[in-house]
Amino acid sequence: MAAGISLGLVILLIGFPLIAAGAVILGVAAAGVALARPSAPVLGGAELAVGPDYALVGSALGLLKEPAALTSPEGSLLIANAAYRERFGATKQPLLLATDDDGREALAVARNMAWRDGGGCVAGVATSSGTCPVEVERVGSTGELLLWRFPQPTAAVDPLSVAVRQAQGLEGERLSAAGVLAAVVDNEGVVLGANRLFFGRAMEGEQRREAIFAHLVQRAGDQQVRLTIEGEHAQPLRLVHLPLDGVPESGAGMFILFENQDGPTNQSTNLQALLDVLPVGLALVDRDGRFLTMNQAFSQAAGVKGNSLPVYPGDLVVKEDKAAVADAVRRNARGPAMSGDLAVRLSRQASEPVALTIAGLRGLGEASVLLLLKDNSEEAKLKRQVAQATKMQVVGQLAGGVAHDFNNILTAIIGHCDLMLMRHTPGDSDYDDIQQIKSNSNRAAGLTRQLLAFSRQQTLRPQVVQLPDVVSEVSHLLKRLLGETVELVVKHGRNLGPVRADPGQLEQVIINLAVNARDAMEGKGRGTLTIQTYSVKANQVAELGSDILPVDDYTALSVTDTGCGIAPSVLGKIFEPFFTTKEVGKGTGLGLSTVYGIVKQSGGFIFADSKVGDGTRFVIYLPVHHEEESAAKSRQTSKDKESELWGSGTVLLVEDEPMVRAVAERALTRHGYKVITAENGEGALEVLEGGEQIDLLISDVVMPGMDGPTMVAEARKSWPELKILFMSGYAEEQLRNSIDVDNVSFLPKPFSVQELAEAAKRTLTAK
Incomplete structure (x- = not known):
């Protein structure tokens, strides 16, 4: 103003x-x-908080159809909606609704959960008005109130509603295409739903509302009716009543009507057409227990070939199940109409039990029993594959753990051999013995790498190698694997370029291919396995006619056998994991998939060519490795200069295995480092906090208590520039995926003294 x-x-x-x-x-x-303008009341200079408007809350709760109530944290009833008052009473607290001690305890637990976590629930509490679920939620602007809700239980599935959806859905369309009328009727005879053909022929317009099935058809003889709308001169239809599971014995169920124009022959044809379009296996059996007909799905599931039907259902199952099947068929054929399931084993696949449903029929001529059989061969196959994969995973984990422990032992043996060789020169009496121990230890290390390869935890160590050298290393093992009935022929070409790959993995590739070839030649008496290496120049790649192989220089390795060959339908699947043509229990399906993985990891390509009866040929193309001469000389010079491995500084060595810790400490000390050791991660952190200047931290990855990555993460908080070298018997690729630590180096076990010194020097000098 x-x-x-x-x-x-x-x-x-x-x-x-x-x-x-x-x-x-x-x-x-x-x-x-x-x-x-109104102002909020004040008291002592501050506005008063406005309390909850219970009238408004009551109006909101009144909108819910389910019982609901608002209480204090202790459970005192503040307000409830009409559904709550009607069901439980106007003043009864939710905590007192249960009629037994278990229910009261469950309600108290739900209240405590809601107060602590914001929400709680009970699956079912017995009350004076029946069993009901309970949901509790913490509400309010300050969260000081509890909202109790009692949802209505889910209604049971109505079989008649399901049948209506089927009759008006895809199943009904298939029946219409086969010339079959279908209608679903309730206990009062009212048509609840029907397929398109029934609506089109038996009903029109307003008749679809509350139509009575008895008004739509007229009796025309034994099990025959006419459609009322078509008149008395219409062709009669055969009527079949199919009761539904879960519906009491009455007139309710599904009625199907078949054309019956030309007598039994046409009736049989229509019935067979109906059965063949159904996706489930169905078969009809007469009163004497003999097959009348079966659809294609049943024939496929039961393994029936051709048009020749088996005489009795018991002919399809193993000997032990014949009596049970025959007895069930006889009871359903002559007694009251009912149904039941039997777990049986089919003769074609006795190892996998299947469910056979047997139901009595009435009013379908000679047919008295209906058999339902589901083809679960694909399901069984998937179960076997999952079981095989699970078994291989468990075995792989076991193999990986064994390899890890062996790597620790071999690290100590190889390290002590290296330390002893520093004190012995060629010509000493003990020199050759030490060399033999180290050689055997290196062979054992190769075995552990194979265990890691089997468990898919291998550490790839690419080297520049010549394929003939790799073949020569594995030839003596191949001769023992192939046996006396298979002749091994090895041929090497000239001017082969070097390749860069892991020699141990290449040996595994050759062994896997040789073992598969041996198995393929088992039934043919004597056979020949030919391993050949040859050079493929870039200008020859185009002549191969492959769209996959890039133009480059390759060194090729071919493995050819004179076995039974591979069918064309199977040839495209041989590299898939767990795919095998061998009998159950004789093949894992991992051999060729492992070969494919190793070849692809090495940058190569593999192709298979086979003809049934004439053998198989696998060809592996590995790109030639072009190495600059200056780089090779520089690397060779660095290997020759042992003095370059000499270092200085303080190293903190963390290793729980005493034998590995001892050899690593001695090796680092001999190369000029001051070494402080710790048995676990906790001890290493104590050393760091003691104020000692640490230049390099070398730690095992897997240790009891605090593991290596956890310890390093804690250390990096106070010493972010600390250089880290991890050592472990597990695979580097696997560990790097699980270690969330940056700027770390890795040394796989087992390692020699020189390899440890090189890794320490490389980590210290890295920027």
Whole structure:
């Protein structure tokens, strides 16, 4: 108001009296509005908090159809909706609704969960008005109230509703295509639903509402009816009543009507057409227990070939199940109509039990029993594959653990051999013995690498190698694997370029291919396995006619056998994991998939060519490795200079295995380092906190208590520039995926003294 009056005076002085009066009026009006606005009550200079409006909350709860109530944290009832009062009473607290001690305890637990976590629930609590679920939620602006809800239990599935959906869905369309009318009727005879053909022929327009099935058909003889809409001269239809599971014995169920124009022959044809379009295996059996007909799905599931039907259902199952099947068929054929399931084993696949449903039929001529059989061969195959994969995973984990422990032992043996060789020169009496121990230890290390390869935890160590050298290393093992009936022929080409790959993995590739070839030649008497290496120049790649192989220089390795060959339908699947053509229990399906993985990891390509009866040929193309001469010389010079491995500084060595810790400490000390050791991660952190200047931390990855990565993560918080070298018997690739630590080096076990010194020097000098 003051601002309005001041503005009016200014404008009046300028010479605009009307505008000045308007400004004064606006100021007065603004003051009136401000004075009329309600203000929150104050107490001691602060506004009072407004409490919950229970009337508004009650109106909101009244919108819920399910019982709901609002209580204090202790469970005192504050407000409840009409559904709650009607069901439990107006004043009864939710905590007191249960009629037994278990229910009261469950309600108390749900209340405590809601108060602590924001929500809680009970699956079912027995109350005076029946068993019901309970949900509790912490609500309110400050979370000091509890909202209790009692949802209505889910209604059971109505078999008639399911049958209506089927009749009006895809199943009904298939029946219509086969010329079959289908309708679903309730206990009162009202048509609840039907397929398109029934609606089109038996009903029209308004008749679809509350139509009575008995009004839509007229009796025309034994098990025959006519459609009322078509008149008395219409062709009769055969009527079959199919009761539904879960529906009491009455007139309710599904009625199907078949054309019956040309007598039994046409009836049989229509019935067979109906059965063949159904996706489940169905067969009809007469009163004497003999097969009348079966659809294609049943024939496929039971393994029936051709058009020749077996005589009795018991002919399809193993000897032990014949009596049970025959007895069930006889009871359903002559007694009251009922149904049941039997777990049987089919003769074609006795190892996998299947469910055979046997149901009695009435009013379908000679057919008295209906058999239902599901083809679960694919399901059984998937189960076997999952079981095989699970078994291989468990075995792989076991193999990986064994390899890890062996790597620790071999690290100690190889390290002590290296330390002893520093004190013995060639010509000493013990020199050759030490060399033999080290050689055997290296062979054992090769075996552990194979265990890691089997468990898919191998550490790839690419080297520049010649394929003939790799073949020569593995030839003596191949001769023992192939046996006396297989002749091994090895041929090497000239001017072969070097390749860069892991020699141990290449040996595994050759062994796997040789073992598969041996198995393929078992039934043919004597056979020949030919291993050949040859050079493929870039200008020859185009002549191979392959769209996959890039133009480059390759060194090829071919493995050819004179076995039974591979069928064309199978040839495209041989590299898939767990795919095998061998009998159950004789093949894992991992051999060729492992070969494929190793070849692809090495940057190569593998192709298979086979003809049934004439053998198989696998060809592996590995790109030629081109290495600069200066780099090779520099690397050779660095290997020759042992003095370059000499270092300085303080190294903190963390290893839980005493034998590995001892050999690593001695090796690092001999190369000039000051070494402080710790048995676990906790001890290493104590050393770091003691104030000692640590230049390099060398730690095992897997240790009891605090493991290596956890210890390093804690150390990096205070010493972010600390250089880290991890050593472990597990695979580097696997560990790097699981270690969330940056800027670390890795040394796989087992390692020699020189390899440890090289890794320490490399980690210290890295930027």
